[in-house]
Amino acid sequence: MSAAEDLAQMGHALQLAKRAWGATHPNPMVGCVLVENGVVTAEGFHERDGGPHAERAALSSLLRNPVAGATLYVTLEPCSSAGRTGACTDAILAAGVRRVVVGATDPNPAHAGRGYDVLRRAGVEVVTGVLEEECRDLNLIFNHWVTTGGPLIAAKVATTIDGRIATRTGDSQWITGEEARADVHRWRRLFPSIAVGAGTVMTDNPRLTARIEGEPEWCPVRFVFDGRLRTVLDHRLPKVYTDPFASRTIVVTTQHGGEGYMRKLRALGVGVWVFESPSGRVPLGRFRARCASEGIGGVLLEGGAQLISRALAERQVDYFFGYQAPLLFADDKAKSVLSGLRTEKLSQAVRLADLRRSVLGDDGLVRGRVVYPEKLQVDETLFSLG
Ligand SMILES: NC(=O)c1ccc[n+]([C@@H]2O[C@H](COP(=O)([O-])OP(=O)(O)OC[C@H]3O[C@@H](n4cnc5c(N)ncnc54)[C@H](OP(=O)(O)O)[C@@H]3O)[C@@H](O)[C@H]2O)c1
Missing domain, CATH: 3.40.430.10 (Dihydrofolate Reductase, subunit A)
Structure with missing residues (x-):
């Protein structure tokens, strides 16, 4: 997968995330795209607080496991702790995705980087920081809330x-x-x-x-x-x-x-x-x-x-x-x-x-x-x- 392809797909995931503009408080807006053999086969976004996270929304819309070599693009680091909807890193591993491309790192210092560690320990290739500034800017309000309370x-x-x-x-x-x-x-x-x-x-x-x-x-x-x-x-x-x-x-x-x-x-x-x-x-x-x-x-x-x-x-x-x-x-x-x-x-x-x-x-x-x-x-x- 080329860097240009990664940028383009992350741009697509960002557009998906914005569909929930203003609807996710106190949660962030997050978009996710699954690409198989160069083609987008599933997409999802976090629609509202309490609803499925973007990664789960995308993976469950596929109704099968992704093919070998699939890449998952997500605008925010996948969560690694089971909140109300279960850890997204678990869902990614269970689906057998072996390459994950991320936009922004979780702004919460207690969680930042943990999602990457979980995935990498399981042998997943993780690329970080793609369209990072744009992905961080998307969640100005959430970032401030989780870092300052x-x-x-x-x-x-x-x-x-x-x-x-x-x-x-x-x-x-x-x-x-x-x-x-x-x-x-x-x-x-x-x-x-x-x-x-x-x-x-x-x-x-x-x-x-x-x-x-x-x-x-x-x-x-x-x-x-x-x-x-x-x-x-x-x-x-x-x-x-x-x-x-x-x-x-x-x-x-x-x-x-x-x-x-x-x-x-x-x-x-x-x-x-x-x-x-x-x-x-x-x-x-x-x-x-x-x-x-x-x-x-x-x-x-x-x-x-x-x-x-x-x-x-x-x-x-x-x-x-x-x-x-x-x-x-x-x-x-x-x-x-x-x-x-x-x-x-x-x-x-x-x-x-x-x-x-x-x-x-x-x-x-x-x-x-x-x-x-x-x-x-x-x-x-x-x-x-x-
Ligand atoms: N171009 C722009 O971006 C823009 C945007 C909005 C408004 N405006 C313009 O701004 C003008 C109004 O400005 P302004 O400075 O006169 O009014 P303002 O800031 O809207 O209101 C000032 C009044 O609000 C109350 N107030 C302000 N801070 C307070 C606080 N911390 N606690 C309690 N009360 C507080 C005070 O009332 P008391 O004095 O009774 O205590 C104060 O006199 C309008 O002409 C409007 O068109 C321009």
Whole structure:
């Protein structure tokens, strides 16, 4: 089997894995292809948490044992411990497969490499690291969850080239074009939850659902950060509290919110998480801990400027999506997206690592893991209560 063939088949397995986009939490997406005499004769993917793993799905669809010389391609290292569905290494050995090609190694340090050892000890040829970066990138949320025990908190912003999110009069819809916006909906479909601040709810009244052509509207858990419950004061309540997905909304607030408004929200079926906080702002670290205890593996912070700036200043943004439109406002009074840090030296900048770039129509997307400098200087005046 040539290296080019291995790459092509792994690409195929990756496409299969993506069929379960957003459906496998807290498990990873995994795709698998079986090739006999150069022909794909079986394929499978992990469809949902608790369902068969990709390797078992592929092997069982064949309804016979693979022929001698067959190769199994799988995007993630086969599991070697019998969980709910039995070890995949057992299924591979029982089927008599003698060559296995793997994309990414199991990110769990307690398991990493064990699947390879089990297979190699049984005489199977194991090739690792084929399309490794792509296979690892597929499971950003899962990888973070198994290595830290908490959610991947990602921030998304859409800006002009000069880093602005709205003009001086607040005109902001839409800075990016259709393809970039469709991409955001794809990520919304992947993340188990989305979060926005009260300002965004009051200005934009967003639905915060994933609307993808050809698919039913999907609603992740929707968090609204509103320390004083000012989104509830109005007689015209925002969509996220009144639409058919209202029970998927959780308001993140403090004791300053007031019992009456909390009751009003609960009566609408909206969840309320109350944190004790003298400042009226919920520390993102405590929010993260609550998400971890509730089994929420990922949060996409979609805005606005204040919520994301604060999360960054608190070192609570793990991943960043920066959409960029080919526009320049060149206007000091135009609204910029991030503030609150005193970055005096380049060495104090927050950086992105493991970069991925894409072009979406006229717009660009740069995304990556957030790497904080040793010392972050926070300008607290920017965070005082308005
Ligand atoms: N271009 C983009 O990517 C993008 C994305 C989303 C939104 N936007 C724009 O951003 C604008 C809104 O931004 P914004 O900065 O005014 O609003 P925001 O960040 O959505 O909301 C700020 C408010 O949310 C509450 N809040 C934030 N963090 C909190 C915390 N940790 N705990 C409790 N409450 C918290 C606070 O309410 P209190 O002050 O009452 O405590 C705060 O004033 C809109 O114009 C929207 O269109 C742009």
